[in-house]
Amino acid sequence: MTALAKVNDPEIKRPITELGMVDAVDISAGDGGAEVLVKALLTVAGCPLKDTITRDVTAAVSAIPGVVRVGVELGVMSAEQRQGLHETLRGGQAQREIPFAQPGNLTKVFAIASGKGGVGKSSVTVNLALALARQGRKVGLVDADVYGHSVPAMLGVADARPTQVEDLIMPVPTASGVSVISIGMLKPRRDQVVAWRGPMLDRALVQMLSDVYWGALDVLLLDLPPGTGDIAISMGQHLPGAEVVVVTTPQEAAAEVAERAGTMASMMHQRVVGVVENMSYYLHTNPDGSQEKLEIFGSGGGERVAATLSQRFGYDVPVLGRIPIDVALREGGDAGRPIVEAAPDSPAARELAGIAERLGGRGRGLAGLQLGLTPTSKF
Numbered sequence: 032m033t034a035l036a037k038v039n040d041p042e043i044k045r046p047i048t049e050l051g052m053v054d055a056v057d058i059s060a061g062d063g064g065a066e067v068l069v070k071a072l073l074t075v076a077g078c079p080l081k082d083t084i085t086r087d088v089t090a091a092v093s094a095i096p097g098v099v100r101v102g103v104e105l106g107v108m109s110a111e112q113r114q115g116l117h118e119t120l121r122g123g124q125a126q127r128e129i130p131f132a133q134p135g136n137l138t139k140v141f142a143i144a145s146g147k148g149g150v151g152k153s154s155v156t157v158n159l160a161l162a163l164a165r166q167g168r169k170v171g172l173v174d175a176d177v178y179g180h181s182v183p184a185m186l187g188v189a190d191a192r193p194t195q196v197e198d199l200i201m202p203v204p205t206a207s208g209v210s211v212i213s214i215g216m217l218k219p220r221r222d223q224v225v226a227w228r229g230p231m232l233d234r235a236l237v238q239m240l241s242d243v244y245w246g247a248l249d250v251l252l253l254d255l256p257p258g259t260g261d262i263a264i265s266m267g268q269h270l271p272g273a274e275v276v277v278v279t280t281p282q283e284a285a286a287e288v289a290e291r292a293g294t295m296a297s298m299m300h301q302r303v304v305g306v307v308e309n310m311s312y313y314l315h316t317n318p319d320g321s322q323e324k325l326e327i328f329g330s331g332g333g334e335r336v337a338a339t340l341s342q343r344f345g346y347d348v349p350v351l352g353r354i355p356i357d358v359a360l361r362e363g364g365d366a367g368r369p370i371v372e373a374a375p376d377s378p379a380a381r382e383l384a385g386i387a388e389r390l391g392g393r394g395r396g397l398a399g400l401q402l403g404l405t406p407t408s409k410f
């Protein structure tokens with residue numbers, strides 16, 4: 032049992048021994064040592080992660096001196112056992128509570144916003160999540176982009192459906208260690224359109240925050256839909272302590288709408304922690320080997336948004352980083368292997384890792400707390 036306590040359920044990320052998943056351990060004398068048969072119980076039949084559990088259990092028990100053979104037999108929890116697991120996971124907590132909004136919660140929550148679509152908000156969110164995980168943090172990612180919900184595909188789990196234990200939903204684990212839940216996963220079918228009005232979107236957001244078992248996270252990232260719509264308002268109401276990162280391109284038109292998205296966050300009493308300028312330039316290599324920065328979308332958008340928001344809010348809103356245009360970034364997203372993992376030494380990946388470090392290193396001081404003030408300036 033001590034050896035098995037080192038095996039975590041890949042979705043719930045807690046030891047299988049704590050979760051009541053070890054049904055029986057049969058030990059018999061074999062040729063040259065002990066033969067062990069572990070009977071483990073899965074939360075649902077056809078659990079997509081049974082190979083992972085089998086492999087991890089085998090490795091953990093094989094490491095015990097004297098064990099010569101390990102077998103794993105998988106069963107499925109009974110309704111009663113699932114209820115027991117559900118209670119363990121809820122930990123006595125009342126239902127429909129958002130853990131990230133409770134006093135004393137230690138998870139840093141960052142919402143990634145943009146004025147309009149196509150500026151790379153989802154790409155930035157996914158890469159920041161992976162970079163934070165690579166820096167040793169436990170990261171959860173909520174894809175609340177009703178229009179795009181492209182995050183699962185970018186993480187290589189486009190067709191994954193979350194496992195459910197009673198009314199608790201398990202976020203989908205990814206190879207990078209980041210757990211993800213997407214508004215797209217709440218639809219019955221992948222090709223279905225999300226044609227929801229405000230109250231329905233609000234319920235979906237609350238569900239992704241309170242009905243999903245996130246466990247202890249260091250950082251939770253939310254990929255918001257572009258603009259200043261219903262989800263942004265719901266997010267402000269349900270997660271007043273969340274901090275907002277605004278993504279823009281250098282282009283004037285993008286910067287202007289990004290300022291509005293930032294101002295919206297402030298109206299919801301959320302702090303804007305900085306601006307990420309994406310698609311800032313393209314690093315072109317000349318025939319002689321020298322490199323130059325081609326500013327394809329113009330320049331200055333990030334600085335402009337940062338300066339405007341700093342002036343409007345009366346606190347410093349810095350530019351957190353400038354990410355170049357990189358074909359590898361686009362390809363990594365399309366292939367489900369984001370650039371911070373596929374090409375960590377590329378300039379774009381380094382910039383993203385730098386931004387992640389700045390965000391991850393932020394303390395949760397007074398600066399992040401809401402004061403309940405609303406800016407009086409026009410937006």
Ligand code: ADP
Nearest residue numbers: 148149150151152153154355356357360361364
């Ligand atoms: P948004 O979430 O703002 O709608 P996406 O992250 O979906 O934007 O990005 C839009 C498209 O631009 C995607 O195809 C993405 O791969 C690509 N893209 C984003 N940022 C970059 C970049 N820095 N270099 C190259 N392509 C990028």
